[in-house]
Amino acid sequence: MDSAWIKTVALCRFYRRGEYIVRATEDISLSVKKGEFVAIVGASGSGKSTLLNLLAGLDTPTSGFVEVEGSKLSSLSRRQLSAYRAEKVGMIFQSFNLLSNQTALKNVEMPLYFGKTPRKERRKKAAEILERLGMAERMDHKPTDLSGGEQQRVAIARALVKNPEILFADEPTGNLDEDNSATINDLLLKLNNDGLTIVMVTHDIETANKIAQRRIKMSYGKTVEDMILPENNTL
């Protein structure tokens, strides 16, 4: 698809820290097409995660705007914004952010609570996605009983259970060892091959080069590079 599914126009997000103003992102204009796998790379503090939060509708820009399928996020009500996050967006984090007192299955079910999915269907969908991600045997385990890789797979299952149109991944392999990182990267690539749009934040350029189709580099809140990666990126 040629047209942009999500785009930003002159997006700025400034924070006040005491007397200083932190320019987390400044004048970012970019667009992501449906089905793309975009890696946002950069050093710590370069504004990658802030950009991701703005794209996911978790944060509000100081100026500029985010447009999804032609609608500005800033024009949406709080409820519509929640609906955007619930229905179109999936998010995974570096620290997995699973609810520690709930089983893997319950964690995956969680996004379905905020809607009208019947209880049985909710359980069925969550079990199916966990099975698809190879977690069938571990669905009744609590996060503390799972390895880092397994926890991230549960987090991915949770992000995918509502069939989002885009997946925002914030350093998804940042807390994982090499083997687990490879497994997760492989999984993300597979999902992208199945048509899921992915925007991944990472400080690891090598991984970005391996799995993404496009790499955007950020430095001091600005995009300093936006390049299409060679076609043969496979793990």
Add this chain to the structure above:
Amino acid sequence: MTIRDLIEISLGNLWRSKLRSFLTISGVIIAIAAFVSMLSFGAGNQKYITDIYVNLGLFTNMHVFPKDKNDSDTATIVSLNTAAIQRLTDIPGVKLVYPYDAFEINVSFADSHFTTQARSLPLAATKIKLFAAILNGRTFSSDSADEVFVTHDFLERAGITEPDSVIGRELIICAKAASLDSALMNIFDDKDGGMQRRLEMIEYDSLIDLDYRRRLMRRELNEGVRRFVEGFMSRQLSIYDTVIIKGVTEGLKSHYINVAPIIIPEKKAAKLSAGGFGLGRNPIDLYNAARAGMLFNSDENKESRTYSRVTLNLDPYASQENIKDSVEAMGFRVFSFAEQFKEIQRFFLYYNLGLGIIGLIALATAALGIINTMVMSIVERRKEIGVIISLGADVREIKILFLAESAVIGAIGASIGIICGWAASRVVSAVMQAIMEREGVPAFDPFALPVWLIFLALAFGITVSLIAGYYPASRAAKVDPVEALRSE
């Protein structure tokens, strides 16, 4: 999200901080237990009184009294006499009218001789719910039967411990009744020579003097009146009769209804109380009879007999308002049990309200505990809130999640509190009943747990918890997801 989901999630979150949840819920339990036990005391007393009204059929009874000078709207005092009773009987909706006629009698039973109160009761009145309940459904064989009912009070005075042993036994009763001829005879009775002395004292020569004649007349008139009253009061007829004890009733002790220790059929009582002259012992009867110009009417049903009170038994479907208006229009005062019951209900409403407010103060303290717990919970689960927001929960759903947790605290606390409150009231009730029995007061359960109280306590527990949880829930809804996700 269904209610079941909310309950499950809330229970899971409360289970995470067991000790804190336990302490918070304990606060609610204590508050609700206090609330329930206090209100159940009010409810128990209310039920006790309501049961008396229902069991005795008091809702269909009215007392009628003659007005007195103290009544503000009294123009003329209308006597509550036999004629008035007839007029009251004619009011539509009035089924039965019977006077309250109590008098003193001397009784001889077995080896006991004592003075006690007797009350007359028409046969028809024994069949209405009030007396049917008191007399356990039994009646006299006729209005002039030689039968009586006695109460436990009578048995106590007679030293009888086995109530059944007196049924069918004879009782000798003696009533004194005033007589006009005794009173008149006493004026001329000269057994102490007083008349002779007074005749000797007359200065016949002075009779020519008008002043002397007047003084003499006044003196003799005063003496005549004194002798008349003395004769009326002291030279009374003693009327003896033998009656059979038909039954024993619980009387006063069971229902706090004014039942004399001996209940006598109406016509039998009329002979005893009026001594065949239609006048009782009471000098007021004499005054009323004289005032009505019927002093020497010897008819048994003569109108000179007045009563301090008559009772109307009403058709349950008749308008009590209309009946009351009709009676008041006749110039009488009315006491309606139905109205009294309404007043009692109103009293209990305020009483329960007062007790409820005291209970709510305890609940307010528990609410502070809930606020503290929930605020702590939000601080600890800040990141979790951020995650939930990132998963698509909106402000409303975050609020609901935390309000549900407060409601679950309230519901658990209230449910256990109701049980604890009821258990506490059972213990207090047992102690109170033991004390009542020891003091010779009829024991009753002063506590009751009606269904409305269960629902009220549950509703209060949950509502107060929800109110307490509103501020923390609002704080949770305001959590910045970006900040929350960044926090560790």
